[in-house]
Amino acid sequence: MASIWRYANPRKFIETTDRVLPWVSTAALAALVAGLAWGFFFTPDDYRQGSTVKIIYLHVPAALMAINIWIMMLVASLVWIVRRHHVSALAARAAAPVGAVMTVIALVTGAIWGQPMWGTWWAWDPRLTSFLILFLFYLGYMALWAAIENDDTAADLTSVLCLVGSVFALLSRYAVNFWNQGLHQGASLSLDKEEHVADVFYYPLLLCIAGFVLLFIALVFLRTQTEIRARRMRALQARERLG
Amino acid sequence: MIALLGRDMRLAVRAGGGFGLGLAFFLIVVTLVPFGVGPQSALLARIAPGILWLGALLACLLSLDRIFALDWEDGSLDLLATSPLPLEAAVSIKALAHWLTSAVPLIVAAPLFALLLSLPQAGYVPLVASLALGTPALGVIGTFGAALTVGLKRGGLLLSLLVLPLYVPTLIFGAEMARRGTEGLDTTTPMLMLAGISFGVIAVLPFASAAVLRVNLR
Amino acid sequence: MIALLGRDMRLAVRAGGGFGLGLAFFLIVVTLVPFGVGPQSALLARIAPGILWLGALLACLLSLDRIFALDWEDGSLDLLATSPLPLEAAVSIKALAHWLTSAVPLIVAAPLFALLLSLPQAGYVPLVASLALGTPALGVIGTFGAALTVGLKRGGLLLSLLVLPLYVPTLIFGAEMARRGTEGLDTTTPMLMLAGISFGVIAVLPFASAAVLRVNLR
Amino acid sequence: MELTVRDLGVARGGVPVLEGVSFAVSAGEVLILRGPNGIGKTTLLRTVAGLQPPIGGRIGLEREAMAYAAHADGIKATLSVRENLEFWADVFATGDIGPALDAFELDALADRPAGGLSAGQKRRLGLARMVVTGRPVWVLDEPTVSLDVQAVGLFAAAVRAHLAGGGLALMATHIDLGLEEARVLDLGPYRARALAPDDFDGAFL
Amino acid sequence: MELTVRDLGVARGGVPVLEGVSFAVSAGEVLILRGPNGIGKTTLLRTVAGLQPPIGGRIGLEREAMAYAAHADGIKATLSVRENLEFWADVFATGDIGPALDAFELDALADRPAGGLSAGQKRRLGLARMVVTGRPVWVLDEPTVSLDVQAVGLFAAAVRAHLAGGGLALMATHIDLGLEEARVLDLGPYRARALAPDDFDGAFL
Amino acid sequence: MMMPELGKYAGAVLSSYAVAIGLIVALIVVSVLRARRVKRDLEEVENRGRGNGTH
Numbered sequence A: 001m002a003s004i005w006r007y008a009n010p011r012k013f014i015e016t017t018d019r020v021l022p023w024v025s026t027a028a029l030a031a032l033v034a035g036l037a038w039g040f041f042f043t044p045d046d047y048r049q050g051s052t053v054k055i056i057y058l059h060v061p062a063a064l065m066a067i068n069i070w071i072m073m074l075v076a077s078l079v080w081i082v083r084r085h086h087v088s089a090l091a092a093r094a095a096a097p098v099g100a101v102m103t104v105i106a107l108v109t110g111a112i113w114g115q116p117m118w119g120t121w122w123a124w125d126p127r128l129t130s131f132l133i134l135f136l137f138y139l140g141y142m143a144l145w146a147a148i149e150n151d152d153t154a155a156d157l158t159s160v161l162c163l164v165g166s167v168f169a170l171l172s173r174y175a176v177n178f179w180n181q182g183l184h185q186g187a188s189l190s191l192d193k194e195e196h197v198a199d200v201f202y203y204p205l206l207l208c209i210a211g212f213v214l215l216f217i218a219l220v221f222l223r224t225q226t227e228i229r230a231r232r233m234r235a236l237q238a239r240e241r242l243g
Numbered sequence B, C: 001m002i003a004l005l006g007r008d009m010r011l012a013v014r015a016g017g018g019f020g021l022g023l024a025f026f027l028i029v030v031t032l033v034p035f036g037v038g039p040q041s042a043l044l045a046r047i048a049p050g051i052l053w054l055g056a057l058l059a060c061l062l063s064l065d066r067i068f069a070l071d072w073e074d075g076s077l078d079l080l081a082t083s084p085l086p087l088e089a090a091v092s093i094k095a096l097a098h099w100l101t102s103a104v105p106l107i108v109a110a111p112l113f114a115l116l117l118s119l120p121q122a123g124y125v126p127l128v129a130s131l132a133l134g135t136p137a138l139g140v141i142g143t144f145g146a147a148l149t150v151g152l153k154r155g156g157l158l159l160s161l162l163v164l165p166l167y168v169p170t171l172i173f174g175a176e177m178a179r180r181g182t183e184g185l186d187t188t189t190p191m192l193m194l195a196g197i198s199f200g201v202i203a204v205l206p207f208a209s210a211a212v213l214r215v216n217l218r
Numbered sequence D, E: 001m002e003l004t005v006r007d008l009g010v011a012r013g014g015v016p017v018l019e020g021v022s023f024a025v026s027a028g029e030v031l032i033l034r035g036p037n038g039i040g041k042t043t044l045l046r047t048v049a050g051l052q053p054p055i056g057g058r059i060g061l062e063r064e065a066m067a068y069a070a071h072a073d074g075i076k077a078t079l080s081v082r083e084n085l086e087f088w089a090d091v092f093a094t095g096d097i098g099p100a101l102d103a104f105e106l107d108a109l110a111d112r113p114a115g116g117l118s119a120g121q122k123r124r125l126g127l128a129r130m131v132v133t134g135r136p137v138w139v140l141d142e143p144t145v146s147l148d149v150q151a152v153g154l155f156a157a158a159v160r161a162h163l164a165g166g167g168l169a170l171m172a173t174h175i176d177l178g179l180e181e182a183r184v185l186d187l188g189p190y191r192a193r194a195l196a197p198d199d200f201d202g203a204f205l
Numbered sequence F: 001m002m003m004p005e006l007g008k009y010a011g012a013v014l015s016s017y018a019v020a021i022g023l024i025v026a027l028i029v030v031s032v033l034r035a036r037r038v039k040r041d042l043e044e045v046e047n048r049g050r051g052n053g054t055h
């Protein structure tokens, strides 16, 4: 029985993901459409927030994904540093733009939600602020990948950046909490956990989260394949030129 | 001329994302201000026009040394100076390329950053207008500074030092125009001054820059 | 080791005035703020600790790319990497030299600038203390960023983009400590955090920087 | 077309290095400047190319006739070989880069980013730029540094083609370029004399 | 002391350029690498000097024994010639720079800022650094670029002195260095072959 | 399906759905297009390698 590292072989990875991709993407679309439709059309308004509560089906899954994708990139970077499997470095690269888009969605939906709820598009609330910082990390990570020509060098450097960045992201989260303490109670305006857990909102939300997760998996599979092929293509072209 | 513009734009875009990075720097300066100053949005709104102008100015400043330094280091500047292109034209085109790659994205994205600093709605149009009028002056003045310091190893800081005082009038009128606009006051005077500075500077400074560059080359 | 420190300091001083320029940039940023924000001293006093910290951070940032870029361009870095000096030591010494030449003058001069921004008397000691505690972290983090981007042609803006989010915790605690001190509140927590960040970063990051540098050299 | 230099004096960093240099190169000729390191060949060539003013004498040809290649090649690492050349072809309004690519066998490298070239390949690109300028006077500073034997041959052929087309060339080098027809000028005798120590005003020249 | 290289493979920019290079240089010997521009001499020397990892084979000497001189000289323009050398003498803990200054006739230039040197003078300073390292293995990439004939002689003498002291040298060059005793290795036969297109994993090397 | 009554927040809800779904769709489209293009290009390069026997 081969170990899971088998799938770190690029060819094996492409073969396997080619087989699962149709299923994952179908499931992702199904869950997303069902969850969003359920949430949008068939849930009641909240008595305090009115119809804006429907934004939760986008906002919360996107926020969750934004954080979890970074964690996934961290793990993939560690795998690259320790075991030097090319697929994991490329998977981290493939995931970053997805994570960045998720962060943007969380930020934008949050901002749109904030306008009616808090009367402002943006407040320097700790949670919002740490998301903005996370977005900056995504930007820096992608910019570093884009700026370096040699793929292995880029993989090494971005992995270290991801590692160091994660430590600092945690630190920033703590720092931001400290900084805004007692100055501005923006956070207290958001819903308590107990309130929105009301089942009517909860189940469609779960379905949406599942849809986002599946969508992420499908996208990462597809994009990793692309990165693998692009990398191989660059290698082949470089050798061709050697003649 | 178009060849030079095309080359400079291409270089800016290729050298690790010319467009995006100036923008990112602006974003980061704007993000850091609340960390330093505190998160109260009333306070932020009051200083927003000034900080936005400062941020644009610094983002512009940081990329100034790219204008000539790279061409100097690899010898292209010597070769350009011996080419049929008049140095005055080369300098103007380089200023234009710098403005297109570093200032235009800022102008477009300024409203978004204004949002982060809770600038009142009324301030958006004057802010963008003042940036659009003022940044060409920043670019041309900066090109002059870059030409002055081009021979010096890593003249970056010296460049900032020379250029920043020259930026003062532009900054004053620009920020003033944005602030007055925000508070609903009349913006004609600062706007005229800003436009005057920009046009004057565009008409005259390239000659000074070219002269200075010639001295630095010999 | 001392040879490298000596050389880097000497280079910083000779290359058009290392000490003076960081300071001058700080001065100019601090001077431009009132132009951007308006001259009311109550407002200025409120934002003073934050702006001073921001100014120090930006002055530090602007000189970061000097740390390795020059040595990279002229080939010294290759030669240093093949020398008996461990790269970790070289990186730490370069961070130290950067701190000595760019941050120490700022710390010494900070009270003067605080005066310009009408910071209340009570704020002087905490401001200087916070800068003294926090700037080493800025230097070491910046060295890491510089090591990351050393191979890239004019990676200056990318460097800022990578480094600024890493600066957030230091800035928050530093500015917070200065502000609390100014308002007469207790500064223990931010001070401890700031010291913790500085020591942690000094102990760990040079290894990451050296590793990254080795990757960039190959 | 003739490049005549009369009694030229050149200075570097404010210090005169060569004085009283005279020579003439007419169309179809090459003049090779020789002299030990530091005698002032680079300084002289920069002066002839119009990049710095002479401290004395005159250069009998306007700078618009000259194309200059320095120790550094002015190559943009992120642009491809073709883009690098095309840029100069546009600036000099000469259009076609095909002959330049051919002359230095750069076709195979044309689409590579110039930063990924080896030292000698970069140099070949730098020399190809001269072909693209279309100017009659080539001013070359150690053109064959880092070139292998075959590439030196390419260079000699390119120079001969340039001469055959009515051009002329002035170059400094320490090594043998395989251009037997070239005249050689040794700069040794023209070294600037040290200043008379009581010539106070002279020290401000 | 012997530098043995077995079956070495080197890559640049992720692309293998040389494969299966083997040679041995023992104390008192010089090996000169030859090959056309772009064959991979620089890459090979960097690998031997320990700046980049080989993609195959092994190098039978630790990098602490080697001193490397690249295309670029690592000279600080604002420091004087003496300060430049003294810095490296301190880093390599060898102390005295007198012999190095003598070997390349730099005494007269010792207090000049290095930025004001001519191309050949700079190169002499770069080579003087090798003397200062005190290391037994010299790895030199085109050492005599820009040097005049007399300076090439100085270089040959310095190499001979190094060999006489039990050192050895490995260098790449296109021109004749006046070192008749040197062995020459042509790199032509070791050019890496293009990849078999079906070797999928190989393209990740 | 009938449109639910969104009340005075219709703008907010609809625009956040529009933005979010738009971004997701754009991401998917970009990913798929790039995947196709790279796959095709790679095949071309591989075939070229086999065809003219550079190996």
Ligand code: HEM
Pocket (backbone or CB within 6 Å): A056, A059, A060, A063, A064, A106, A107, A108, A109, A110, A111, A112, A113, A114, A115, A117, A118, A127, A128, A129, A131, A132, A189, A190, A191, A192, A193, A196
């Ligand atoms: C730009 C603005 C915003 C950002 C960046 C943002 C970010 C986040 C983040 C990071 C989470 C955490 C997900 C988790 O940990 O489970 C979250 C959850 C949530 N947000 Fe926002 N948010 C924003 C604005 C808003 C607004 C205006 C509201 C509503 C008034 C809101 C309501 C919620 C709710 C109800 C949750 C789920 C709470 C929970 O899991 O405890 N958010 N948001």
Ligand SMILES: Nc1ncnc2c1ncn2[C@@H]1O[C@H](COP(=O)(O)OP(=O)(O)OP(=O)(O)O)[C@@H](O)[C@H]1O
Pocket (backbone or CB within 6 Å): D012, D013, D014, D015, D017, D035, D036, D037, D038, D039, D040, D041, D042, D043, D044, E115, E116, E117, E118, E119, E120, E121, E146
């Ligand atoms: N800034 C300066 N101040 C004083 N002297 C200088 C300065 N720059 C260069 N020199 C000197 O001027 C002289 C001429 O230099 P130049 O580069 O022209 O020599 P070269 O003949 O081209 O030498 P090489 O063959 O080494 O390239 C040299 O002796 C050099 O040391």
Ligand SMILES: Nc1ncnc2c1ncn2[C@@H]1O[C@H](COP(=O)(O)OP(=O)(O)OP(=O)(O)O)[C@@H](O)[C@H]1O
Pocket (backbone or CB within 6 Å): A238, D115, D116, D117, D118, D119, D120, D121, D146, E012, E013, E014, E015, E017, E035, E036, E037, E038, E039, E040, E041, E042, E043, E044
């Ligand atoms: N980033 C890169 N990607 C692909 N190929 C590269 C890259 N950098 C260099 N090369 C190629 O690697 C080869 C080896 O270059 P190297 O500098 O080692 O040659 P060299 O033998 O030293 O040549 P020269 O005599 O011109 O100095 C060259 O063909 C070069 O074009």
Ligand SMILES: [Mg+2]
Pocket (backbone or CB within 6 Å): D041, D042, D043, D141, E118, E119, E120
């Ligand atoms: Mg010379």
Ligand SMILES: [Mg+2]
Pocket (backbone or CB within 6 Å): D118, D119, D120, E041, E042, E043, E141
């Ligand atoms: Mg080489």
